[in-house]
Amino acid sequence: MKMLHTAAILGLALVSPASAETIAEAMAKAYANNPDLNAARAGLRAVDESVTIAKSGYRPQVSAVASGTQTRFDSELQRRPRDFHQGSAGLTITQQIFDGFQTLNEVRASESTVLSNRESLKANEISILLSAAEAYANIVRDQQVVGIRRQNLAFLKEQLKAANARLTVGEGTRTDVSQAEAELASAKALLATAVSQLKQSEAVYVQIVGGAPRDIKAASPAKIGMPRTLDQAVAAGLRDNPQIIAAEYAVDAAGYRVKQAEGTMLPGVTIQGSVSRNTGDSVNNGGIDSTSGSITARLQVPIYQGGAEYGQVRQAKERAGQQRIVVDSVRLDVEKTVVSAHAQLDAARASITANKEQIRAANQALAGVIEERKVGQRTTLDVLDAQQSVLIARESLAASQRNAVVASYSLLASMGALTVRGQNLNVAEYRPEEHYEAVKNKWFGLSPVEGR
Numbered sequence: 001m002k003m004l005h006t007a008a009i010l011g012l013a014l015v016s017p018a019s020a021e022t023i024a025e026a027m028a029k030a031y032a033n034n035p036d037l038n039a040a041r042a043g044l045r046a047v048d049e050s051v052t053i054a055k056s057g058y059r060p061q062v063s064a065v066a067s068g069t070q071t072r073f074d075s076e077l078q079r080r081p082r083d084f085h086q087g088s089a090g091l092t093i094t095q096q097i098f099d100g101f102q103t104l105n106e107v108r109a110s111e112s113t114v115l116s117n118r119e120s121l122k123a124n125e126i127s128i129l130l131s132a133a134e135a136y137a138n139i140v141r142d143q144q145v146v147g148i149r150r151q152n153l154a155f156l157k158e159q160l161k162a163a164n165a166r167l168t169v170g171e172g173t174r175t176d177v178s179q180a181e182a183e184l185a186s187a188k189a190l191l192a193t194a195v196s197q198l199k200q201s202e203a204v205y206v207q208i209v210g211g212a213p214r215d216i217k218a219a220s221p222a223k224i225g226m227p228r229t230l231d232q233a234v235a236a237g238l239r240d241n242p243q244i245i246a247a248e249y250a251v252d253a254a255g256y257r258v259k260q261a262e263g264t265m266l267p268g269v270t271i272q273g274s275v276s277r278n279t280g281d282s283v284n285n286g287g288i289d290s291t292s293g294s295i296t297a298r299l300q301v302p303i304y305q306g307g308a309e310y311g312q313v314r315q316a317k318e319r320a321g322q323q324r325i326v327v328d329s330v331r332l333d334v335e336k337t338v339v340s341a342h343a344q345l346d347a348a349r350a351s352i353t354a355n356k357e358q359i360r361a362a363n364q365a366l367a368g369v370i371e372e373r374k375v376g377q378r379t380t381l382d383v384l385d386a387q388q389s390v391l392i393a394r395e396s397l398a399a400s401q402r403n404a405v406v407a408s409y410s411l412l413a414s415m416g417a418l419t420v421r422g423q424n425l426n427v428a429e430y431r432p433e434e435h436y437e438a439v440k441n442k443w444f445g446l447s448p449v450e451g452r
Helices: 002-015 023-033 035-058 102-169 174-209 230-240 242-263 308-374 380-415 432-439
Strands: 061-073 082-098 268-280 290-300
Touching (some): 035 432, 102 174, 102 242, 102 380, 102 432, 230 242, 242 308, 308 380
Antiparallel strands (some): 061 082
């Protein structure tokens, strides 16, 4: 029993270092460093430009043209050929006055698309934070399993020594030694598997968080923002989950696309102004210089465009209807995810309680079997079986604790509460609206606005 107590202390030292990286720090690092998240932010910045592109329909279009001609004139009446020069330059400005509200609805659709993609980015951020929490919890579990299996290996080595000692003094059998040797070999294989699994979990952690795990310590289930009841969780999810909000903005965008398609059947009014300057030589050696300007108003009334306009309207309406159905589907999916995460959290908590009781009973049983073996009432195989029960119970507890952590953060994610602000993470929050405000009314410029 003294040996078991010493091994337990060593195991705790393996998995509980003094300086530790918390699960909140891991999520903060993932929020700042994850390349997939940074790529999604760049994608949203590209979507922001669609509003600027749509607003170009409100603005004038300006074009300039210049031309020059040199002509050589040769005739029998002239002693030598003569060259004639002609040139022209002009400036044209075209302004759309009315286009059946197509530009207006294009701008509104683009704005709704930006808002939808902004919510999709938020959902992406939540997904990355959840992945970071899960990767952290996996490492904690795997470190605990490695420690448990190392303790088990030390225990079995002592059992093998004891079996050999009893065989030497004639109190044991060769079978006892063989059974201890077999169990020890199995324990070595289990430890190698656990170490391999830990390395794999660390690799996943690096991929998500962007850095190697540093002094990981045991994590507790989430506390900030946790709902008191399932009904509160479902209500929060249906209200705040960014996937639902993104789908609702997509419905708005689809509605504006319908109006835009209907605008193709309305009249359009365009005003165009131009000015030009012409210069050149005449045959009579005189100069030809002139300046002209004009303003043209054009009214275009579409009568029939081969039926394409009607098909486009019907197509836009079908897509709007499709998007409304998508909203219902997303709501059902969110509700299912919330209920599932809540159930998994309850199950994990119950498993933790049961596993702790199982460990207590298994340790008592192991101690009793060891004492009974001393007086010849139990065999080495009985001790090995009892130790196996302890091993299974301790590893089950590690798995249940991991499941409770992951389920709690999954519940927050499904509610839309697993955010930098919601969890008070120590990292600068990315604000997509800053880039949008910088570019939405931009008239000129080729360089993207800086931002990650």
